Amino acid sequence: MTAPRHLTEAERHGVADGSLAPELEPTVAEHLGACTACASDVARIRTLMTRIRETPAAADSGGDLWPSIRARIEQEKVAPLHAPMSGESGRPPRFLWTVAGVAAAVVIATGMLVRRGTSSTTFDKPAPADVTMHAVAESTHVYEEEARFLLNQLELRRALMRPQTASSIDHDLRVIDDAIAELKRAIERDPNNIALRALLASSYKQKVDLLKRVGNAG
Amino acid sequence: MDMRARSRSSVPPIVPSSSEGIDDLVRRAQQGDLDAFESLYRAHVPAVFALCRRMIGDERDARDLVQDVFVRAWQRLPTFQGHSALGTWIHRLAVNVVLEQLRTSKRETLRFIDDSDTDVLPARSSENQLDASMDLDRALTQLPTGARSVFVLHDIHGYSHDEIAQMTGIAAGTARAQLWRARRALMRLLDQ
Numbered sequence: 001m002t003a004p005r006h007l008t009e010a011e012r013h014g015v016a017d018g019s020l021a022p023e024l025e026p027t028v029a030e031h032l033g034a035c036t037a038c039a040s041d042v043a044r045i046r047t048l049m050t051r052i053r054e055t056p057a058a059a060d061s062g063g064d065l066w067p068s069i070r071a072r073i074e075q076e077k078v079a080p081l082h083a084p085m086s087g088e089s090g091r092p093p094r095f096l097w098t099v100a101g102v103a104a105a106v107v108i109a110t111g112m113l114v115r116r117g118t119s120s121t122t123f124d125k126p127a128p129a130d131v132t133m134h135a136v137a138e139s140t141h142v143y144e145e146e147a148r149f150l151l152n153q154l155e156l157r158r159a160l161m162r163p164q165t166a167s168s169i170d171h172d173l174r175v176i177d178d179a180i181a182e183l184k185r186a187i188e189r190d191p192n193n194i195a196l197r198a199l200l201a202s203s204y205k206q207k208v209d210l211l212k213r214v215g216n217a218g
Numbered sequence: 219m220d221m222r223a224r225s226r227s228s229v230p231p232i233v234p235s236s237s238e239g240i241d242d243l244v245r246r247a248q249q250g251d252l253d254a255f256e257s258l259y260r261a262h263v264p265a266v267f268a269l270c271r272r273m274i275g276d277e278r279d280a281r282d283l284v285q286d287v288f289v290r291a292w293q294r295l296p297t298f299q300g301h302s303a304l305g306t307w308i309h310r311l312a313v314n315v316v317l318e319q320l321r322t323s324k325r326e327t328l329r330f331i332d333d334s335d336t337d338v339l340p341a342r343s344s345e346n347q348l349d350a351s352m353d354l355d356r357a358l359t360q361l362p363t364g365a366r367s368v369f370v371l372h373d374i375h376g377y378s379h380d381e382i383a384q385m386t387g388i389a390a391g392t393a394r395a396q397l398w399r400a401r402r403a404l405m406r407l408l409d410q
Contacts, residue, residue, distance in 0.1 A: 013398050017373075048405050052373055055354045062267040062281040066256055069288045073252065076289070 007031055007038045016045035074216075140197065143204030150211035169214055176207045244304060248295050255295070259288050262305060266312045272370045273316045275359040283319060287312045313371070317385055320363060357407040361400050368393050369400035 007015070007028060014020030015028050032039045154169070183200040190196060240261075246254035266287050271280035291308055298307055358366055367386065371377040372393070379397075383390040 009398050010394070013394075013401065044405055045401060048401055048408070049373060051408070052354060052404075060267065061263040062271070062277070062284055065263070065281060065284055065288075066259055069259065069285050069292075070252060070256070072285065072289050073255075073292050076293075 006035065007042075012038065012042050013045060016042050017049060140201045140204055143201060143208050147204060147207045147211060150208060150215060153215060154211060169210075172210055173207065176203055176210065179203050180207070240304060241300070244295070244298065244300070247292075248298070255292055258291075258304065262308050263288070265305065266308060269309065269312050269370070269375070270316055272355060272358050272374065273313075273367050274319070275361070275363070275366055279319075283312075283316055286319075287315045290315060309375075313375075313385065317367070320367065321387070354404075354408070357404055360407055361403055364388075365396045365400035365403065368396040369404070372397050373401075 011020065011024065011028055014024070015032070020028060032042060180200065180203045183196055183203060187193065187196050187200065240258075243254045243257050247258055263284060267280060267284050270283040270287070271277055274280050274283060287308070291311055294311065298304065358370070361369065368382055371382050371385070372379065377385070379390040379393045382388075382393045386393070388396075
């Protein structure tokens with residue numbers, strides 16, 4: 001007569017956590033009724049599982065991690081500026097697309113406005129020409145001043161930047177500056193064109209925004 | 219008692235009472251409102267931290283991972299459609315972040331794959347024997363990473379072996395063996 005075989009590890013855990021195959025249940029139950037060693041072991045596993053189930057997770061949240069998380073999120077908002085020109089994914093930084101898009105739009109708009117020979121009548125409902133012209137020129141002037149100030153700051157910080165970052169910023173600035181140069185040439189040909197001047201102001205604003213983002217990221 | 223039938227409600231309740239308020243916070247956060255996202259963070263961070271700490275076994279690493287989880291949650295929030303509760307979504311995100319972290323460490327990955335590591339289990343020696351009052355979290359830190367992760371996912375958070383196999387890349391049979399090993403080790407550590 002051979003001694004009855006004890007339950008396997010799989011059967012013990014299976015019966016304790018309810019994952020035992022149904023077809024094995026009668027045999028296992030019969031064995032547990034006759035074998036105190038196996039029954040005791042299964043009871044210990046069940047006790048552990050009950051203990052685990054009844055142990056609440058500590059209320060601890062690891063301290064206030066929000067400031068660090070927020071800083072990382074804020075930093076990642078300007079991350080494309082820090083990415084190398086041809087990022088690991090092979091795609092140019094997202095911001096570059098925006099800048100390039102704006103520049104392309106400016107060039108197209110410039111061409112259309114010049115071809116149409118528009119002047120102060122470019123808009124459907126133009127404001128009084130001299131007032132609008134003055135406002136746009138003023139706005140351009142303000143942005144030019146701000147861009148100059150921010151560029152000076154950028155130069156001071158340049159030594160601390162990674163070469164890839166500096167190169168990326170320079171490229172973005174060149175795209176905007178090209179658009180600005182194109183607009184200035186168009187304005188020379190059509191000095192009273194309010195739409196061109198508005199586009200120029202908008203390009204300067206793009207430049208200032210870019211420089212501010214670089215400054216905030218610094 | 220069918221443990222498999224136990225839902226993942228063992229995750230501590232982490233969603234504030236007003237689902238309307240949560241929906242509004244989610245909507246605002248999806249539109250870029252960081253203050254709204256901070257409220258969501260505060261509601262969910264205890265559960266995420268508990269998960270990370272239990273799976274990683276180290277408090278400092280867990281804090282780093284919590285940051286990763288919420289930065290990723292912010293990035294992915296626009297894709298959250300509300301098909302599941304936000305807590306469930308964040309929980310799954312957190313599990314993925316932790317498992318990715320474990321996979322990036324070659325040493326830990328080997329432990330995940332190699333299920334014959336009986337030698338790494340804490341023996342019940344005088345050196346390793348812990349006080350009976352030792353809490354579960356401290357006992358968990360004594361387990362090998364693979365066994366600990368499978369245990370946390372299965373016995374604490376209710377994932378099935380097939381789900382665990384899918385998430386971790388180990389075979390379901392290996393996951394079972396890791397689980398049994400973890401239970402045995404915990405029984406010793408908790409002096410049960």
